Amino acid sequence: MFVLLLIxxxxxxxxxxxxxxxxxxxxxxxxxxxxxxRLYNHVLPASLIGSALACAGVTYQAILRNPLADPYLLxxxxxxxxxxxxxxxxxxxTVGWISALTPHTFALxxxxxxxxxxxxxxxxxxxxxxVTVILVGAIINSIxxxxxxxxxxxxxDLQGTGGILTFMVGDIQTTASWQQIYLSALGIxxxxxxxxxxxxxxxxxxxxxxxxxxxxxxxxxxxGLGLIIASGVTAAAVAISGPIGFIGLxxxxxxxxxxxxxxxxxxxxxxxxxxxxxxxxDALSRYLLSVQFIHTILPIGVITAxxxxxxxxxxxxRHRRE
Amino acid sequence: MxxxxxxxxxxxxITTIGxxxxxVHKPQSRPDGIVSxxxxxxxxxxxxxxxxxxxxxxxxxxxxxxxxxxxxxxxxQRIDWETxxxxxxxxxxxxGRSDRMPPGLSERCQSLGIQxxxxxxxxxxxxxxxxVRLAQALGVEQTGLNAARKVQIQMDxxxxxxKIPALILLNESGKFSAGKQTxxxxxxxxxxxxxxxxxxxxxxLDREFLATLxxxxxxxxLPGADDKTVDQxxxxxxxxxxxxxSKKTRIRxxxxxxxxxxxxxxxxxxxxxxxxxxxxxGLQK
Numbered sequence: 001m002f003v004l005l006l007i008x009x010x011x012x013x014x015x016x017x018x019x020x021x022x023x024x025x026x027x028x029x030x031x032x033x034x035x036x037x038r039l040y041n042h043v044l045p046a047s048l049i050g051s052a053l054a055c056a057g058v059t060y061q062a063i064l065r066n067p068l069a070d071p072y073l074l075x076x077x078x079x080x081x082x083x084x085x086x087x088x089x090x091x092x093x094t095v096g097w098i099s100a101l102t103p104h105t106f107a108l109x110x111x112x113x114x115x116x117x118x119x120x121x122x123x124x125x126x127x128x129x130x131v132t133v134i135l136v137g138a139i140i141n142s143i144x145x146x147x148x149x150x151x152x153x154x155x156x157d158l159q160g161t162g163g164i165l166t167f168m169v170g171d172i173q174t175t176a177s178w179q180q181i182y183l184s185a186l187g188i189x190x191x192x193x194x195x196x197x198x199x200x201x202x203x204x205x206x207x208x209x210x211x212x213x214x215x216x217x218x219x220x221x222x223x224g225l226g227l228i229i230a231s232g233v234t235a236a237a238v239a240i241s242g243p244i245g246f247i248g249l250x251x252x253x254x255x256x257x258x259x260x261x262x263x264x265x266x267x268x269x270x271x272x273x274x275x276x277x278x279x280x281x282d283a284l285s286r287y288l289l290s291v292q293f294i295h296t297i298l299p300i301g302v303i304t305a306x307x308x309x310x311x312x313x314x315x316x317x318r319h320r321r322e
Numbered sequence: 323m324x325x326x327x328x329x330x331x332x333x334x335x336i337t338t339i340g341x342x343x344x345x346v347h348k349p350q351s352r353p354d355g356i357v358s359x360x361x362x363x364x365x366x367x368x369x370x371x372x373x374x375x376x377x378x379x380x381x382x383x384x385x386x387x388x389x390x391x392x393x394x395x396x397x398x399q400r401i402d403w404e405t406x407x408x409x410x411x412x413x414x415x416x417x418g419r420s421d422r423m424p425p426g427l428s429e430r431c432q433s434l435g436i437q438x439x440x441x442x443x444x445x446x447x448x449x450x451x452x453x454v455r456l457a458q459a460l461g462v463e464q465t466g467l468n469a470a471r472k473v474q475i476q477m478d479x480x481x482x483x484x485k486i487p488a489l490i491l492l493n494e495s496g497k498f499s500a501g502k503q504t505x506x507x508x509x510x511x512x513x514x515x516x517x518x519x520x521x522x523x524x525x526x527l528d529r530e531f532l533a534t535l536x537x538x539x540x541x542x543x544l545p546g547a548d549d550k551t552v553d554q555x556x557x558x559x560x561x562x563x564x565x566x567x568s569k570k571t572r573i574r575x576x577x578x579x580x581x582x583x584x585x586x587x588x589x590x591x592x593x594x595x596x597x598x599x600x601x602x603x604g605l606q607k
């Protein structure tokens with residue numbers, strides 16, 4: 001396992017170094033000042049968010065025993081989006097303590113709040129059924145979306161709605177405060193360690209409820225714990241990036257090609273892969289700014305959706321053929 | 323195995339992009355340079371005669387010649403800090419409420435030694451106020467006062483011939499309009515019109531509500547619209563049976579790309595277009 005961790009870290013490091021050479025103005029090894037800008041504003045946050053989404057994706061897919069499960073299933077992204085929009089409402093502009101918060105803190109609170117609500121609604125006498133989680137998640141997601149649209153049609157002239165676009169499409173926020181980024185990094189770091197510790201139990205869940213119980217594993221407890229940790233990790237990532245699609249969905253699948261279905265290995269490989277893929281997508285987004293006909297910074301969520309969508313379709317078609 | 327190789331090949335291809343040592347674009351640097359992330363602010367800078375000091379613009383810049391000539395540094399949510407490091411401007415202008423600015427924006431500007439100036443334009447008077455404030459911040463106070471006076475004079479040349487009820491629609495389906503206490507309402511009032519929408523802001527309307535209004539002129543503002551959209555807008559207004567309509571309501575579609583931009587140039591231009599239309603309607607009466 002340690003060797004796998006070393007190899008995965010090595011691959012990510014190589015990708016990160018290559019991506020450090022890609023800039024919006026020049027391609028090649030940059031001067032120190034630009035290097036540190038690329039590292040702290042792009043490569044490290046992208047790696048952090050990518051790894052968070054990928055490890056959360058592995059957990060969701062294992063717990064819900066659904067290969068289509070992604071980290072936004074429990075309404076994390078819609079909660080963050082709605083909270084970020086509510087933050088901008090004129091009503092709250094005059095409330096001192098709310099004004100003192102940042103939209104990212106609001107997004108984090110929204111993501112955690114909605115996820116907690118979904119988990120409470122799903123749990124019946126301490127039992128969480130995967131199908132109920134998917135259904136309740138979908139309903140809460142659509143309610144949040146409807147409330148967002150309702151508010152948007154009432155306050156459609158809201159100032160500075162550019163930030164809302166970020167929370168709809170997803171991007172590496174280069175205007176988030178360092179305090180917010182450190183806070184998210186801490187949350188993701190702790191969450192990742194806990195998910196790695198939990199990963200052997202995720203293998204047992206795959207066997208089914210009866211088999212797991214016969215092995216002495218309290219499957220409901222593992223399920224609840226896994227969902228809470230994975231949702232917390234996703235919320236921490238969404239707070240500084242918005243919902244970046246497909247990373248949490250496709251990285252676990254790609255990782256399975258390399259290391260099979262063992263969740264212990266999968267957690268490590270998918271994490272490195274998520275970090276690498278999002279760092280590359282971010283480098284591509286920066287590189288495209290220099291392309292004359294584009295001439296704008298493309299949100300990273302657009303790139304992951306354009307590249308991830310067809311890739312996932314290929315994956316599905318291949319799966320159907322088999 | 324073949325698919326694994328395919329994934330490795332893609333990874334290799336993307337990483338080799340980073341090894342291409344090729345300088346893409348060399349932006350100009352000026353010690354007193356200004357980067358404007360707000361198209362309205364760029365227009366104010368042009369009115370202050372500071373065109374040459376602008377060294378970077380936003381992705382949404384309305385001034386086509388500046389956008390093609392200067393590096394684009396994103397918008398206030400997504401800033402390309404790398405370009406800012408290369409340009410090294412002294413000032414960065416953003417538009418929005420100062421208490422709602424992303425916190426990382428001021429943090430990073432401070433670390434790069436860039437002075438952040440935020441402007442907020444909601445009403446017509448804000449344009450003149452911001453012109454003076456911006457001039458003060460950039461050390462050209464007198465130029466600002468002169469420019470504001472000049473803009474004021476250009477908007478006072480036409481004396482309104484009486485209050486003509488008018489409606490401002492902001493899309494071809496007539497769903498969005500400009501109400502009271504907006505930059506567009508201020509322009510209409512100054513040009514001699516009276517907004518038939520009495521609520522403030524930009525309310526959403528339906529056909530039933532539209533039929534209860536009695537405007538004599540309908541301004542449809544469609545930035546950059548094509549002929550088909552303009553026809554749609556005309557048909558939409560023609561189909562509405564406005565209350566107490568004795569004569570045909572005049573329709574004026576304005577489709578300049580910057581028609582909704584709260585800038586000096588657009589304010590002057592739109593004021594003229596509105597006052598011409600109102601004067602003609604007044605003469606018909």
